[in-house]
Amino acid sequence: MQDTVLIxxxxxxxxxxxxxxASAGYKAVLVEKEDVLGGAPIISGYARLVPSxxxxxxxxxxxxxxxxxxxxxxxHKGTKVTQLNGEAGKFTAKLSNGKSVKAGAVVLATGFTHxxxxxxxxxxxxxxxxxVTTTQVEQMVTAGKIACPSxxxxxxxxxxxxxxGSRDRQIGREWxxxxxxxxSANLAMEIKELxxxxxxxxxxxxxRTFGLYEDRFYWxxxxxxxxxxxxxxxxxxxxxxxxxxxxxxxxxLVKRPIVIPFDMVVHAVGMDPNMDNPEISKVFGVGLxxxxxxxxxxxxxxxxxxxxxxxxxCGAAYGPETIDDSISQGMAAGARAIADLHGMTRKAS
Ligand SMILES: Cc1cc2nc3c(=O)[nH]c(=O)nc-3n(C[C@H](O)[C@H](O)[C@H](O)COP(=O)(O)OP(=O)(O)OC[C@H]3O[C@@H](n4cnc5c(N)ncnc54)[C@H](O)[C@@H]3O)c2cc1C
Ligand code: SF4
Numbered sequence: 001m002q003d004t005v006l007i008x009x010x011x012x013x014x015x016x017x018x019x020x021x022a023s024a025g026y027k028a029v030l031v032e033k034e035d036v037l038g039g040a041p042i043i044s045g046y047a048r049l050v051p052s053x054x055x056x057x058x059x060x061x062x063x064x065x066x067x068x069x070x071x072x073x074x075x076h077k078g079t080k081v082t083q084l085n086g087e088a089g090k091f092t093a094k095l096s097n098g099k100s101v102k103a104g105a106v107v108l109a110t111g112f113t114h115x116x117x118x119x120x121x122x123x124x125x126x127x128x129x130x131x132v133t134t135t136q137v138e139q140m141v142t143a144g145k146i147a148c149p150s151x152x153x154x155x156x157x158x159x160x161x162x163x164x165g166s167r168d169r170q171i172g173r174e175w176x177x178x179x180x181x182x183x184s185a186n187l188a189m190e191i192k193e194l195x196x197x198x199x200x201x202x203x204x205x206x207x208r209t210f211g212l213y214e215d216r217f218y219w220x221x222x223x224x225x226x227x228x229x230x231x232x233x234x235x236x237x238x239x240x241x242x243x244x245x246x247x248x249x250x251x252x253l254v255k256r257p258i259v260i261p262f263d264m265v266v267h268a269v270g271m272d273p274n275m276d277n278p279e280i281s282k283v284f285g286v287g288l289x290x291x292x293x294x295x296x297x298x299x300x301x302x303x304x305x306x307x308x309x310x311x312x313x314c315g316a317a318y319g320p321e322t323i324d325d326s327i328s329q330g331m332a333a334g335a336r337a338i339a340d341l342h343g344m345t346r347k348a349s
Contacts, residue, residue: 006103011039013315014109015063016330022072037064047141088310105337112271112316115165124237155263162204166270177270178320185217188227271320293319304333
């Protein structure tokens with residue numbers, strides 16, 4: 001049992017944890033609730049990833065292939081863990097497919113849930129078909145055509161609204177989702193590549209294209225692709241008499257009201273805690289932090305830990321995270337789990 005790690009969730013973090021465990025000669029059992037592996041980038045059909053520029057289906061597809069072809073990894077798709085008994089070094093998990101797994105450690109790589117834009121009704125999602133989310137535009141880019149859902153026309157003017165479902169105390173989402181500024185600057189460039197005549201505007205509170213992304217996405221998007229960044233507070237999205245959309249609010253740099261027509265308005269949706277987290281907390285006996293993400297055990301000496309010994313976590317399960325960092329954290333969680341199991345085996349012998 002002490003040579004097996006149970007990994008829950010097969011997104012970038014979980015796939016990375018499984019590969020790490022397997023490469024050290026340990027057994028990984030990967031349990032994924034969906035019928036496909038790859039997590040949000042595959043399930044939601046992301047286009048080209050930040051920062052590599054590689055198509056999600058190729059980049060994450062490689063990660064999926066690596067674990068599928070590894071004899072040390074057993075995969076259960078369309079499955080959840082319904083019960084976990086035991087303690088570090090000797091857990092037994094019951095699965096929803098009727099099977100059970102004995103494992104020495106567990107890694108929760110259960111990720112996040114996209115913010116549901118219907119919780120921001122004043123910004124028109126769910127009311128007007130041409131108000132869409134970044135995940136929908138990612139899917140349009142993947143399909144190779146930017147089109148207004150209402151009638152299929154190519155939009156002349158697109159507005160991307162940042163921080164939808166993030167940094168918004170009124171709806172209990174105080175956190176910054178970390179990657180959506182960069183993803184939006186990237187999407188603006190992708191829209192221009194597919195539809196060079198479309199004008200793209202990004203409405204922001206602050207721009208957080210952190211680290212090396214400032215130059216490669218924020219400046220490049222403006223200087224090479226003519227994306228217009230407008231610092232504003234958006235009040236509402238309504239219908240214009242000609243059937244287009246009207247964006248109303250205030251330009252907060254010049255302190256003037258704005259009412260601007262657009263063909264398509266895009267919500268840059270944030271990263272909510274996984275909606276399964278209350279259930280995950282109960283089944284695995286781990287704590288959640290104040291916003292509902294998985295609580296980290298300790299920051300500096302048990303970075304991949306949770307509040308329960310023998311159960312580790314990584315990636316967006318802990319809070320908004322990028323793919324690159326989720327992959328690194330997945331490797332770290334896998335390595336930490338087998339290091340602890342190795343320590344137990346040494347003590348026992
Ligand atoms: C619109 C948008 C675009 C983005 N684009 C980029 C980008 O270009 N570059 C970048 O770095 N980041 C991007 N991100 C962030 C990226 O989505 C995350 O960094 C990444 O998905 C986190 O990986 P993860 O494995 O931790 O979680 P996830 O991708 O959420 O994977 C979690 C997996 O666990 C499974 N799961 C959940 N609950 C259970 C359960 N109870 N039992 C079993 N399985 C379960 C899920 O089905 C899923 O497969 C974007 C985010 C958004 C919102
Ligand atoms: S990354 Fe940008 S868009 Fe996303 S929540 Fe933070 S500031 Fe807002």
